[in-house]
Amino acid sequence: MLRQALGQTASSGTASEPAGTTEDAARLLDRLGHRFKNTLVLIQATAWQTALGAVDVQDFLKLFDGRLRAIAAASDVLARNGWGSFPLGELVRAVLEEHEETTRSRIRIEIGDLPPLLPEAAQNLALALHELTTNALEHGALSVPGGSVRLESRIEGEELVVVWREADGPRVVPPTRQGFGLVLLDRVVARRYAGRAIMDWERSGLICTLRIPGSRILDRPAGRPATS
Secondary structure, three states: OHHHHHHHHHOOOOOOOOHHHHHHHHHHHHHHHHHHHHHHHHHHHHHHHHHHHOOOHHHHHHHHHHHHHHHHHHHHHHHHOOOOOEOHHHHHHHHHHHHHHHHOOOEEEEEOOOOOEOHHHHHHHHHHHHHHHHHHHHOOHHHOOOOEEEEEEEEEOOEEEEEEEEEOOOOOOOOOOOOHHHHHHHHHHHHHOOOEEEEEEEOOEEEEEEEEEHHHHEOOOOOOOOOO
16 A cells, blocks of 8 residues: 555656656655665564563553654654755754753753764664663653763764763662663664674763764765765
């Protein structure tokens, strides 16, 4: 049904349109169809993982709603960028906008001069950022007055480095079991992108460092300038 509807949209142009326009539309439709299927798979997996960690139906609905909003924010970013590569800063701000009333100016964002990221990374990164923010609001630095977070990103060698650094929060206690957020970071960063997710449970706040090979997540290799 989706494929048929998309096909009708692509064929609605006039016969006088250049051939390149039709070919570009076909490629876009293929990309959208692939993205739609991947999103459904991600939503299904998120629902299962959420159900495993929820204590009751109300808890499930609350957790799942927040995660769906993160996925939707990532989809909005991709749509604004033609379903292609996207700036990390735009994704970060879109996800944090969902928490604006409670975070306000307590999260400082320092995004370096980065190449755009591959579209496949958007939704998983959005979920990871949502989990870090939610955890900080419930248990970490953002759960107390005066607590803050600094989110940094940069290129080091051939790696993309993203650091979530909490400060002035309650004393941090390492979790006794892996929740959704830690499972997500492990599976996505370590397994899918062949990177590392380093969790430092400092007394003053959690420091989460993601190190991902640029070749797996950037639209061009780290350190290589964009071509005109």
